[in-house]
Amino acid sequence: MSIKKSPWIIHYDGSSCNGCDIEVLACLMPRYDVERFGIINVGNPKHADIFLITGSINTQNKDVVKNLYDQMGEPKVVVALGSCACSGHFFAECYNTLGGVDKVIPVDVYCPGCAARPEAMIDAVVKGLGVLEEKQKKMKKK
C-alpha cells in the first residue's frame, strides 16, 4: 500500500546524450516537482525502488547496470527512459552497442521519446508503481 506513496528512484546514465538526463532533472525541479508523489532521487541502489535508465547499453556499461540492478532490494522496477534505453535507437547498429536495457536486465516500463518529455517520464514512473505493488504482493505470498 505505502510503496505506491513513496517510490524512491535511482537514475543511471548508460550512454545517453544527456538529453533525457536533463529531463529527469527537470522532473525534480520546481516546475514538475515529483516529490509531490513522495518520489525522491537517491544515489544509492540499496535505498531505491525504481531504476531509471537513460541511454543504450554498450559493452562498457552492461556490468554496471547489472550490478546496480542486483544491489536493489525487492520489490524493484526498471524503467527504460528514452528511445535509446528502449531499443538502442540511433546507436543500435554501432559496433559497441548491445541495444536497449532489456538486453541485460528485465525492463518493466518502456518510455520512448527523443528526448522523453518530463510528463511522459512521470507517467512512466506512475505506471511502474502498479508493477511495484504487484511485485510486493507476490513477494508477500512467498
Add this chain to the structure above:
Amino acid sequence: MNWIIWCVATIVLTPLAIGLLTGVDRIITARMQSRVGPPVLQPFYDVLKLFGKQKLVVNRFHGDFVLSSLIFTIASVGLFFAGQNLLIIIFALIVGNIFLVLAAYCSNSPYALIGAERELLQMLSAEPMILLSAVGLYMVTGSFDVSSIVAVNGCPFIYLPGVFIALTYVLTIKLRKSPFDLSTSHHAHQELVKGLSVEFAGPSLALFEIIHWYETFLLLAILYLFFANMPILGILVVLFIYFIEILIDNINARVKWELMLGSAWVVTLVLGVGNLIFLYLIQ
C-alpha cells in the same frame, strides 16, 4: 500507573509527533525551494514502505548493532519522560549513536567507512556542548534530574543564554542539516553524503529513520528544559528554533569537517564555557 503513561509517551507519541514534524519540515523546505512538496504524512509512508522491502543485510552483526542503537535511543527518551538524570540520558543517546557508527563500520564498504568516520567527527563536535548544557542546567537548578529541573521556579534560559545559543549551533550537526550534514543528510542529497546509511537497506533503514526521530525529540526536549516553567513559551521557542534550522539548512552549502569541528568548539568554548564561568563568578 505513571510508568504506563511514560511507556505510551515514549513508544507511541514521540515517533508520531516527530514524524509529523519531519513531514512539516519537508513541506517547508519544499516551499523554500518554490516546490509544492510531499504530503505531511510522507515520513510515515517512507518508513512503512521500508519495512515492507527485502532485508539486504551485509553481515550478521549489522542487524544487532541497529537494534542496540534503537534500544539505547528509546531508553534515553524513556528516561527523559521518567524524569531521570540528564547525564545518564545524554550518555544513553551517545551509546545509541556509537552503535550506529559500528553498524556502518562493520559493513566494510568504503562509503560507509567514510560516513562512519565523519559521524564520529560530528559527535566530537556536538557532544561536548550537549554535556555542557546539562552542567549549565545543574548550576542553575541544583539538580541533574529532569523531574527537578522541570519543577524549579524561574526560567533557566535567563541565566544560560550563551549555553542555549551554543546548543542551537550544535543542534544543526545533530539534526543532520546543512551546513553540517557531513556523515549523512536529513534531506535527499545524493553523493557521498549518504555515507553513514549507505549500507542500510529496507527494514534497517526504517529503523535508522526512527532512531533519528527519537534523537531529534531528545535534543528538542533538552532545548525545552531551558523554558521548563513556561510550557507554552517553551514549545513555541523549540518550534521557532526548528524553523531556524530549516532556514539554515536551505541557505547553506556543506562545509569541510575542519570548519565544523573548529567552529563548534569555538562556539562551545566562548558561549558555553564562557556563560558557565560568568554564572560561577556571579553566584
